[in-house]
Amino acid sequence: MSLEDLQRDYPHLTFRKCWRLNERTLLNLGQCVAIINCLAEMPISPKLQKALRRVAFERGAQATTAIEGNTLTDEEVRKLLAGEELPKSREYQAREVKNALEAMRFVWQKVVVAGECEPVDPKLLCDLNRIVGQNLGTLFDGVPGRPRTDRRSVGRYLAPPHEHVEHLMSAMCGWLREEFGYASGRQSTDVAIIEAIVAHVYFEWIHPFADGNGRTGRLLEFFILLRSGLPDIAAHVLANHYNTSRSEYASHFENARKKRDLSEFLSYAVQGLLDGLEATQEEVKNEAFRVTWRSHIYEVFTDYKCLKTSVFKRRRNLALQMPIGAKFTLEELIRTSDELVREYMGRDRRKIKADLDEIKRLDLVSEDDGMYRANTDLLVAQHLAPRVQRGALPKSQTPTANNPDLANTSRV
The missing domain is CATH 1.10.10.10 (Winged helix-like DNA-binding domain superfamily/Winged helix DNA-binding domain)
Known part of the structure; x- marks a missing residue:
């Protein structure tokens, strides 16, 4: 198939902006950024930070593999990662979860510890898929970390021919750099969130590997979000959202491809991100409250x-x-x-x-x-006036007014 035929048969792979962010999505996006900033600035002890990160990674690994059919429960995942043995019949699923967790740690080490926050490139995609598929034997239907060498389908979707996969991966990476401006050093968090979701969708449409594409695509999304400043204690949020709404997740993928429009998928994903961030913020707030209360008790008993x-x-x-x-x-x-x-x-x-x-x-x-x-x-602060009921932001305070990049919602 020539490149001309490819463009004719896969018109959704345009590598152009094809979405509009409605007012609700823009508002949700602004709230996501506010919570991310709040979590980033919230003082958390190293011990609590480590515990929350461990839980987030466990949840993320369980969720991203569950989407692909892994049936390990939260409790089984906790036992597995605590070093307990699972039945022999669960060995393959246990390995899948361990691989997903290792891949998340790989991204975390790369971005947070080593500070390697480079733009997305094909090597990163191959590295992520290699970790996802390692040590799974013949049940992993392909060579981990290597682009596929045959034609593959996902449900009713026939992926692009394998001879174009490497070209498409390079084209996607180049487009992400140009469209979202990360390399300029001036990318805002809201733009990074959109990039992460768009990159995930385009990656799945290309379907560059023989197996493990779903997990790899969600890891790519995680990489971009973590690179943008998403606290690691919220690492699981989007994978968990996709897992708890699997049928909607698949439906939005299909509709986005048919309509060649990512607007609805972005609204769905941003809403899930906001819901997950709010839950994470509440969890951290409750832990901070508990620690503060214990500290107050010790202070009282000091005297x-x-x-x-x-x-x-x-x-x-x-x-x-x-x-x-x-x-x-x-x-x-x-x-x-x-x-x-x-x-x-x-x-x-x-x-x-x-x-x-x-x-x-x-x-x-x-x-x-x-x-x-x-x-x-x-x-509870006693010096504050009674709280007024929260309402929607005035129009002048919505993200549309503050971010020209997102305010321009016209389709390309």
């Missing part, structure tokens, strides 16, 4: 005078062990953790009540009609 060290420790531990955000009777409270069970089981109820009354006096616990809860209201 607390108690004759017996054992009583001091017992009361402080009671305050620390009390779950946040729930109410308990005295009997329920001492069963909320193994430590409290060991400490208070068999003790006289009056002694338990005395401890609660004391930490209540310290303003760490509140009581209402025999129900106790951690008095975390202390951490």
Whole structure:
């Protein structure tokens, strides 16, 4: 097939801007950027950062392989990555997940640790596919990291002939550099988000490898997002979105190809990114709140005078062990953790009540009609006026007005 025939039979592979961002998508995009900036500036301890990154990578690896039919559950993935053995019948699926996780770590090491944030090139695509397919044997239907040498199809979609694959990969990489301006050093986060999603779609349309294209395309998307400043603790967000809406994911791919228009796919993906970022932000906020509350308890007990060290420790531990955000009777409270069970089981109820009354006096616990809860209201700012209901941004504050590159939504 000549290049002229290729352009005739694959008119969606134009390597030109073929999308419009409506007002809702632009607003969602602006919110994504705001949350990314907030997460990037939020102080998180190295220990918590590492824990959140581990969870994000586990979720991302599970989600991207699940889209391709891998049936390992979240719990099985956690066991696998903790070093536990899975049944022999799950060995291949376990290897797929390990490969996906290794590929995410490869991208993270490259971008975050080594600072290698170069524009996308064919070598990167081959490296990602090589890791995705390594050690999978004959069940991986191709040579990992090498462009395919035959014609392939995905469902009803017949991918371009293999003799044009390397040309198409190079053309895509060149177009991404020119269209989205990363190499100029002035690419904004919102533009990078659009580049990541567009690159993912074009990669799947080219289908350059014999196997593992879906996972590789989502890793490419992850690379561009991470390069743009997406916090690694949100690494799983888009893969998880695609996994939880698989039929919609596939439908948007097909419609984008038929219409030669990425507008709807971009709206779908940006909405999923926003939802995932909001969930991540809430998770981080809750962890930060918990850490701050524990720190406050330690501060209070620094000034607390108690004759017996054992009583001091017992009361402080009671305050620390009390779950946040729930109410308990005295009997329920001492069963909320193994430590409290060991400490208070068999003790006289009056002694338990005395401890609660004391930490209540310290303003760490509140009581209402025999129900106790951690008095975390202390951490809520008391100097702010009541919050007004949030509404949509005025037109002058939408991303359209602030970013000329995105404001121009006319189709090319």
